Amino acid sequence: MNLTRVLKALGDGTRLSIVNLLRVENLCVCEIEAILQSSQSNVSRHLAKLRDAGIIYSEKRSQWVYYGINTDILTEHSFIKTLLDEDLVKHPQYQQDVEKLRMYREQNYECGPIENTGA
């Protein structure tokens, strides 16, 4: 069933990190790769799984593929909205991911590894 597929897709730490980041802004694969410090193929596969479950969508822009949260699913499965807005935000792990994204943006990187500025 669709619902179990959605739940299965959300039942993984890396994928929760991804949707949490996408809550902030749309990102391309290499950016997610850099922020989560995971391999390209691994991130790509996790993204594919989330997309297959209908949780995110992808959009090609020149050589990059940007991913974003599929807002339709938030109305179809309202628990996801609750999960993102009330649950995920509480967890240090996911707050940290957002902080890494902020650092990444601050340093104006484009698809490179995050430098530890010793914050």
Next chain:
Amino acid sequence: MNLTRVLKALGDGTRLSIVNLLRVENLCVCEIEAILQSSQSNVSRHLAKLRDAGIIYSEKRSQWVYYGINTDILTEHSFIKTLLDEDLVKHPQYQQDVEKLRMYREQNYECGPIENTGA
């Protein structure tokens, strides 16, 4: 992390059926077994997984073990409440399970298989 364990536990059709039934009333293993028409060991294991994730609790009453939804988790992870109240109830599959529970109660069975009354 705890959150992924909860989501993993919910990412299975049988286990969603179980929590959906327990939303209606507390049940023992053999009742769930009869209603979902699944094997004893299988149901027992699914229940264990849900309990390990903190979603349900168990309570021994003489030779039976009754399971119920752990209300604490509904405040800790508010998305579960949304999932149960707004999401699960919409799906025919889970409505059907509740109907089977009703039939089971109507026939006043105790831990036996459901008879198809041709409803």
Next chain:
DNA sequence: TGACTATATTCATTTTTAATCATATGATAT
């Protein structure tokens, strides 16, 4: 006590999922 019932657990097996490496595709820039 012995037979029986409800549940949990162990073992063996199968299925599913995750991760990694290597390669393919398609776009861009020179």
Next chain:
DNA sequence: ATATCATATGATTAAAAATGAATATAGTCA
């Protein structure tokens, strides 16, 4: 055209999860 970059995918391996059958444990009842 060639080199390069971003992404996806195939193949493989490793790890985790699901299932069935059999067994163990504990409670009940006669």
